[in-house]
Amino acid sequence: MLQKRKKHKLSTGQQKMKDVSEAFQQNLLRDIKLDSPFREHQMTIEQLVDIYPLSRINHIQPTKSVGLNDDEAEIKLSSATEKNVIYPKNRKGxxxxxxxxxxxxxxxxxxxxxxxxxxxxxxxxxxxxxxxxxxxxxxxxxxxxxxxxxxxxxxxxxxxxxxxxMIAIDCTVIRCGRKIIIPSSDLIIGDLVWIQNGDRIPADMRLIYCDDLQVETSWLSGENA
Incomplete structure (x- = not known):
């Protein structure tokens, strides 16, 4: 027999924060959502597994994901469209x-x-x-x-x-089931990045697993932590 779940009534302050958050998502972020070509953050882990089969994501135990192998990473790295981090280059002359x-x-x-x-x-x-x-x-x-x-x-x-x-010079990725450190410029689409305490986020990423994760963004937004 299914038990009825108790509905938790939000306080006035919590309800106001929820309303502001929903308004922000619907209005202020609407243009960003329309312009952005990335939809991975809206997908489930199972969908990511289908889209990125070479990443070998373990949707049951994400920490046991294998990641790309060395040959696949080398091929993707040689393609400019597969690079995840693009550094600006000054004009010659x-x-x-x-x-x-x-x-x-x-x-x-x-x-x-x-x-x-x-x-x-x-x-x-x-x-x-x-x-x-x-x-x-x-x-x-x-x-x-x-x-x-x-x-x-x-x-x-x-x-x-x-x-x-401000972007991290090096980062830790999972390839062939092991953690290795590579230059952030060698990150490619489909890489599984391992973030730990004190690391800088090297690129735009989608979280597939986290444990008590906190991100400091005051250096980027200018707001106090």
């Missing part, structure tokens, strides 16, 4: 080359052509001062636009580089 790269845009190329035509018309007929003024204005607008986009790209690269410096 230095800052000047990066600035010139800002001109490689359809609209800016059209502006450059229009500027050239204005100066060409004035060179052929120096009485056409309006074309000269228009050419100068277009040139100034073009240079300002490129400087702004160059500054934004440089600032973004610095922020990404700072964030990447």
């Amino acid at each position: 230095g800052k000047f080359q990066a600035f010139l790269h800002q001109f490689k845009n359809t609209f800016r190329i059209l502006l450059l052509i229009a500027t050239f035509l204005c100066f060409l018309i004035f060179a052929l007929d120096q009485s056409r001062t309006k074309e000269l003024a228009m050419g100068i204005i277009l040139a100034v607008v073009l240079i300002v636009m490129c400087f702004i986009s160059y500054y934004e790209e440089l600032n973004t690269f610095k922020q990404i580089s700072t964030f990447q410096s």
